[in-house]
Amino acid sequence: MTTTVHRVFNFSAGPAVLPVSVLEEIQRDLLALPGVGMSILEISHRSKTFEAILAQTEADIRALANIPANYKVLFLQGGASTQFSMVPMNLLSAGGTADYIDSGSWAEKAHKEAKRVGNAKVVASTKGENYSRLPLQSELQLTPNADYVHMTSNNTIEGTEYKTLPHVGSVPLVSDTSSNMFSKPIDVGRHALIYAGAQKNLGPSGVTIVIIREDLLARSVEKKATLPTMMNYQVQAENTSLYNTPPTFAAYVVGLVMKWLIANGGLSAMAAANERKAAKLYGEIDRTGFYRGTANKPDRSLMNVTFRLRTEELENTFVKESTAAGFDGLKGHRAVGGMRASIYNAFPEAGVDALVSFMQEFERKNG
Numbered sequence: 001m002t003t004t005v006h007r008v009f010n011f012s013a014g015p016a017v018l019p020v021s022v023l024e025e026i027q028r029d030l031l032a033l034p035g036v037g038m039s040i041l042e043i044s045h046r047s048k049t050f051e052a053i054l055a056q057t058e059a060d061i062r063a064l065a066n067i068p069a070n071y072k073v074l075f076l077q078g079g080a081s082t083q084f085s086m087v088p089m090n091l092l093s094a095g096g097t098a099d100y101i102d103s104g105s106w107a108e109k110a111h112k113e114a115k116r117v118g119n120a121k122v123v124a125s126t127k128g129e130n131y132s133r134l135p136l137q138s139e140l141q142l143t144p145n146a147d148y149v150h151m152t153s154n155n156t157i158e159g160t161e162y163k164t165l166p167h168v169g170s171v172p173l174v175s176d177t178s179s180n181m182f183s184k185p186i187d188v189g190r191h192a193l194i195y196a197g198a199q200k201n202l203g204p205s206g207v208t209i210v211i212i213r214e215d216l217l218a219r220s221v222e223k224k225a226t227l228p229t230m231m232n233y234q235v236q237a238e239n240t241s242l243y244n245t246p247p248t249f250a251a252y253v254v255g256l257v258m259k260w261l262i263a264n265g266g267l268s269a270m271a272a273a274n275e276r277k278a279a280k281l282y283g284e285i286d287r288t289g290f291y292r293g294t295a296n297k298p299d300r301s302l303m304n305v306t307f308r309l310r311t312e313e314l315e316n317t318f319v320k321e322s323t324a325a326g327f328d329g330l331k332g333h334r335a336v337g338g339m340r341a342s343i344y345n346a347f348p349e350a351g352v353d354a355l356v357s358f359m360q361e362f363e364r365k366n367g
């Protein structure tokens, strides 16, 4: 397919850039799926065609992340933010405690929602340092026999990312992996539950992937009488995410992105490319001191690169001129200011190179 469409370099934190080949495939097959004669947008979620698409997507997710057989993969709606509620509603017991690692703005939101449900305790927080670093293992005041520990694997807004998982003993580890899911290999077996809104690294908005260890479903069964049906993990698992109409189009696109990941070498290959891309950008940030990285160096995210300039005025100029130069989405989150370059799996290395050149030129003019 020849395309004359002009695409800019899209540094958006989410919804974010998708592989061009995936977009082309969606476009090519939008009027009629091959051999089906109907659009993915028009077919029943109970049709053989859609069942096969969902099953293949799940199989590819399982293969990519090497998911053990005793985990369920769910395709839910409501975004990662709904999981902030669903996790405690299903996993937090009446007399129990849930531990929360407060490593960023999204982690804080997750804790806030859990508090509405039951006893949720912050076991470490770096909020006082603007979340510029991750809490250390030695700082975690873990509750013995907590119902679970909640962490955020990549802090999208502040630009910090766990390189190794915290140790939580035998307590179930729950991780919000929304912004670095499948950017590198993931040890699913060390988690009890993993969730991710798709719109950063997995596909479009509208579907949230939940990977849950089967033994945890017993807790949902216990709470069956009071849990809203749609919020019950066990019901969703029992019905293979088809209790009601799932987000069919979003799940289909996630399936195409999974095929793209597999064709491009899987998660290890993604990790290598992501490390290379991030190293180029952090290298430029650290080169002279004109730019200032905001995240603690060992904690720097490979997905969301946050940096600042001398003054807010200069930052505004940077954003304006970068937009004019064909870069979109470099303005930092409104909560923290500065700049943020989100460089997820599908973000092309050529875009990183172009941004580095732009940054050098900007420094020459304003340094």
Ligand SMILES: *Cc1c(COP(=O)(O)O)cnc(C)c1O
Residues within 6 Å of the ligand: 014, 078, 079, 080, 081, 082, 106, 152, 154, 155, 156, 176, 177, 178, 179, 197, 198, 200
């Ligand atoms: C984007 C994001 C969320 C919120 O996701 P929604 O799907 O918009 O609810 C939650 N956690 C993290 C880490 C995120 O990056």
